[in-house]
Amino acid sequence: MQALRAEDPEHLGGHRLLARLGAGGMGVVYLARTGEGTPVALKVIRAEYAADPAFRARFRREVRLATGLTGRWVVAVTAADTEAREPWLATAFVPGPSLAEAVDGLGQLPASAVVTLGARLAETLGELHAVDLVHRDVKPGNILLVPDGPRLIDFGIAKGAGATALTAPDAVVGTPGYLSPEQTRTRGGEVGPASDLFSLGCVLAYAATGRRPFGTGEAPAVLYRTVHEPPDPTGLDQLPPSLRTVIDACLAKDPALRPSAAEVRAALTDEQRKNDSLLPMPDWLPPAVLRLVAERSARALDPPPRTAGPEPLNMPSVKGSSRRRMLAIGSSAAAALAASGTGAAVLLTRGHTATTGSHRTLPTHTLALHADLTGTQKSLGQAQERGARLAVAAHNARASSGYRLALTSYDDGGDPARARETARRIVAARSVSAVVGPSTTTGARAAAPLYAAASLPVVLVSADDDGLTTTELRTLCVTRASGSSRTLPVLFYLTRSRPSSRTAIIQDRAAGETAADIVRNLVETPPAGGTVTVHQVAAVKADFGPVVAQALAAGPQAVVYGGTSPRRAAACARALAGARFAGAAVGFEPVMRAEFLTTAGPAAEGWVLEAPYTQAQSEHTAAARAFTAAYRTRYGVPPGQWSAEAYDAVGLIARAIDALGTNGTIEPAQVAERLFHTSYAGVAKPIRFEPGATHAMDPANTAFLYQVKDGAFRFLGRYDQVG
Known part of the structure; x- marks a missing residue:
């Protein structure tokens, strides 16, 4: 949750805006209150998207469908204006994390929670199907977890069985990994209620095991496995037999063999009764998830004040002091330093400016380098850190730049658990605009979901994207040639x-x-x-x-x-x-x-x-020669493996920030969205991305012999x- 900015309206459609819940290339989501004081989430769409007739038609349909739903486990639309220049809709505010955030960040749910989750979602799907609606995108990211039960959201691609999809004829509608085989085959055509039951089976398997039943990777590979291969059974044998039976039945390739939503609900309700596990609803979630809900609820009750100008500067971190404590002591510490005449270093927050006397410095965007700097692959991590620091120095030396870059390094030691903890630290820092790394494949697999959940762009330099999908992890930007193009x-x-x-x-x-x-x-x-x-x-x-x-x-x-x-x-x-x-x-x-x-x-x-990596000191281009000379001058050795690619990763991020403009604060989600529309002629190779939802890098001319x-x-x- 972030403070409102000076350019944000105070009121919209009878709602008083309180804070920003998130922002991306398509618009902003605000925390707001109705005239009666009820909290809502208010989504505003940017005018350039609303100008697209197909997009506006989809938005109208989402509002119409969600407004007509009355089930307990859906998030209803409370108000909307679909014809405004920047159309908006308001829904009940749900402070819980998505199922994807909970499982990726905290681990799989206990079996009893999965049984409750499945029963409630089956109830909701049954209500949709009863009025001839098919959701078509049942996935962990569209399921919110709160103490009184789950909530199913996002009806933007839901439709009646005979309706025409507002998509390209060959578009796959939904999310690979949770699509039914018939969705994959029909590509935007007609699917029935059984499709939602297949997706529900995928969701329950993921919630119970922490694994996606048809694996991860590039979308075509996941779709192929969904149609032609059995699901991954890992971890399913440990589930109660009735839950395992429900999941297996939902994942049948033939829609005719899958149970109905009512049958799933009945089977899972019987499982609850049989094990005497009909717990009060506040107890159905693990304590760690409940704590996360409580924290978000508390922030909603005490939103940050509107930012009238640049945010206060954060003092540099001190060992043993939390960020909250540093903010609390900031003003008194600054006064003491001023009185003593001692100079102080400051860390600028994202996209804001610092003022020293009458001199106003440029805005600063902080980048985080996430790498193995002390483990078995430390040489690669250290080379990337050096390349990134050279790029930051080169950017800051340009007189024409309208902002400065700062780089903070984080070491995960090559350990997946430390990689997750490192990602949580970077997300919590709030000053970071983008992440370069993690440098190892295991670190990327562990940390990328956390960065995606926080809408923080992460640029992979050396880590293989095997096991990761840019279709699902929407802020994951891979700048090395994929193994599939080797x-x-x-x-x-x-x-x-x-x-x-x-x-x-x-x-x-x-x-x-x-x-x-x-x-x-x-x-x-x-x-x-x-x-x-x-x-x-x-x-x-x-x-x-x-x-x-x-x-x-x-x-x-x-x-x-x-x-x-x-x-x-x-x-x-x-x-x-x-x-x-x-x-x-x-x-x-x-x-x-x-x-x-x-x-x-x-x-x-x-x-x-x-x-997939160059050897810059052996290249004959002017850029490679200049990079090699700068590297030798600063570090006394030739450029290390992957150092030129890390240099280019910083350049790509800077190019994206340039395109967004330097007036005002730039959100990480905006940087993430812009990266995939940015081309960059790097020291190592040209970087550009293929159009479409996969966000895949164009592999042409990106590998070496x-x-x-x-x-x-x-x-x-x-x-x-x-x-």
Whole structure:
């Protein structure tokens, strides 16, 4: 909750505005009170979106549908103006977190709470279906948790069974991971009540286990698993049999085999009675969730005063002192320092200015670097910190800049639990406009949901986005090439740089789905338009000799190792050398470890490997030379791995802030939204994002090639520029 700004209205539609609950690219949500003093959440849509006839039609429909609902477990619209220049609607204020916030931040719910959750949601869905409505987006983010029961929200894409969707003909309506198979197939077409029951099954499985039943990752992969594969059973065996039965029945691929909402409600109510667990409603939630509700309710009763100008400056943090205590002692400390003549450093809050005497400084936007700075991958984290600090210094040195940047580093030690705690600290700081990192994949998986829940943009530099989905984590901005596009540089190399009309792939089954993806991509798009043969080596075998011999019998001009193990890649290299193979040998970045070089020995010479990071000191562009010189001057060594990419991440954030303008405060949610509409010609690579809901980075020209020469990995260049 944030103070109202000077530009915010005092009243709107008979409501007195009290505070900001959130803001994004599409509008602002306020805490307000009716003339009778009832608290409401009032959502105002920006005029540029309201000017779109399709968007306004959807908004009118959301208001109409939500106004007509009277069920206990829905959040009703209390007032609205759909025709205003900036249309708005007011709903009852619900101080609870979403189910997504609760599970991602605090862990899965106890089985008794999941039973209650399911019974109440089934009751609500039954009421919708009785009036011929299908919600079509039942997901954790649309379910709020409060002591008297859950609330289902967001009826913007709900519709009657025969209605026409206000979407593009090929659009997927809903949220991947919670869509029914028929929603995935029909793409905006007609779906029935059974679709909501499938989504309910996904929600209950997630609430009970903390896991999404069809996994995470890019939307196409999640949708494929939803249609063709069984749900992840992990953790479901520990549930009461009747709850497990309900979840399994809801997740049936065939809509005709799923139960109705009334049947689900009856089964879960029987489970409550059987176990004598009909607890009073305030006791259905875990204590940690209840505390979160209490904190939000308290803030709603005592909203912050309107900000008339720049917010008071925060004193620098002192070990052992909380932020609240520092705010409390700020004025007296400042007076004491002034009296003694001692200078004091200040940390500027987000987007505001500082005043020293008659001199007014520029606004400052604080960035947080979230990295492993002391753990097993500290070298990567430290290199990123150095690159980010150089970018901040370069920005602040520009006389034309209308604001300054500040960088604060946070260390999670490479531990997922510490990564979550670090994310909570950064979110609580409130001065942070964007996050660079986490630097590790495990840290990103742990922290990204917390940043998304707080609408804080997080720019991933080195962490693989495997297990994360930008479709669901709407503030997650991934600036490294996705693992799904790793074959593009290899295809380019074997088509243009060293053409291979006959290519053999050694599919290392120890690499599982990664190896299968490599094979699938290269078979569907053969290098040089030629032929591809596939030769599998078992996951438990270390002898690559027979498989390599089989592959070479086809007379390939190139051999691709489709795997991720440096040790097993070395075994493949030794087998190729033993057979005196003289063609191109190609692999992928996970192989680029010292173990590959030492285990393969001379057999590694000449191997070419793709990687998603550059080596700036070996680049020949003016930007790379300038970056390398600045890095050497400041740190005395060549740029470390991923340092140039971190430098570019700061530049991308600054470009987004530039586009938003420097007049007034800029909210993190605005930065997050703007990032995906921003292109940036970085030191390492061009950064731009594909249009649409996935927010995926355009993979073209974003990966690099290395070759083993004299027992070391030598940089060849960006894959599209290697001759």
